[in-house]
Amino acid sequence: MGFYDTEKGVKEYIKLAEGYDGAELIEWFSRYLSEKSTVLELGMGPGKDLDILLKKYPATGSDYAQPFIDLYLKLHPQADVIQLDAVTMDTPRQFDAIYSNKVLQHLSKDACRQSLAAQHGRLNEGGLVLHALWYGDDYEEFGDLGFQQYTEESFVGLLDGRFEILETKIFTEMEKDDSIAFMLKRLAG
Numbered sequence: 315m316g317f318y319d320t321e322k323g324v325k326e327y328i329k330l331a332e333g334y335d336g337a338e339l340i341e342w343f344s345r346y347l348s349e350k351s352t353v354l355e356l357g358m359g360p361g362k363d364l365d366i367l368l369k370k371y372p373a374t375g376s377d378y379a380q381p382f383i384d385l386y387l388k389l390h391p392q393a394d395v396i397q398l399d400a401v402t403m404d405t406p407r408q409f410d411a412i413y414s415n416k417v418l419q420h421l422s423k424d425a426c427r428q429s430l431a432a433q434h435g436r437l438n439e440g441g442l443v444l445h446a447l448w449y450g451d452d453y454e455e456f457g458d459l460g461f462q463q464y465t466e467e468s469f470v471g472l473l474d475g476r477f478e479i480l481e482t483k484i485f486t487e488m489e490k491d492d493s494i495a496f497m498l499k500r501l502a503g
């Protein structure tokens with residue numbers, strides 16, 4: 315059982331993430347997204363970004379950790395949220411866009427490559443993707459959680475020609491320029 319799969323881990327994460335949300339990322343995403351686009355959030359955690367997405371789009375939340383899903387459903391019993399592993403993306407549903415804030419960092423590079431290929435399969439033609447990650451070249455572990463940082467150079471190698479990078483943004487979350495976000499467009503094929 316991993317950090318996010320426990321009530322203790324979920325509580326700790328909520329405390330750590332206090333005061334942070336993806337409002338600016340979603341503002342950037344919405345410049346590319348047309349109205350009424352269906353959006354899947356991957357790794358929603360407590361769902362702060364899902365709440366923001368839902369103000370503008372029919373959004374579906376997802377996470378592989380059931381405690382986060384249960385927490386969100388307790389507050390929003392009618393919400394469209396599903397348990398989903400970002401690596402396999404094992405759902406029959408298709409979306410116009412995928413939004414994910416600090417999630418793929420927890421996968422190995424091989425699993426991240428696999429995830430991006432699977433995301434490609436779940437997107438409609440011309441679909442958009444936003445991934446925010448920690449910026450850099452390091453890999454760190456805290457307990458059972460791995461944190462893989464990315465640069466544009468290291469991330470582009472995992473796309474295997476399935477996506478075009480429309481724009482990249484280096485931004486500050488906790489420390490100056492500690493984060494990077496990629497706006498991707500699904501290529502046909």
Ligand SMILES: C[S@@+](CC[C@H](N)C(=O)[O-])C[C@H]1O[C@@H](n2cnc3c(N)ncnc32)[C@H](O)[C@@H]1O
Pocket residue numbers: 318331336356357358359360361362363376377378379382398399400401414415416417420
């Ligand atoms: C750093 S938290 C980010 C949560 C949320 N996106 C936010 O910005 O607050 C990482 C999230 O990714 C989820 N996660 C980690 N590995 C995952 C996987 N393989 N599939 C789906 N979700 C995963 C965790 O359960 C956790 O909710």
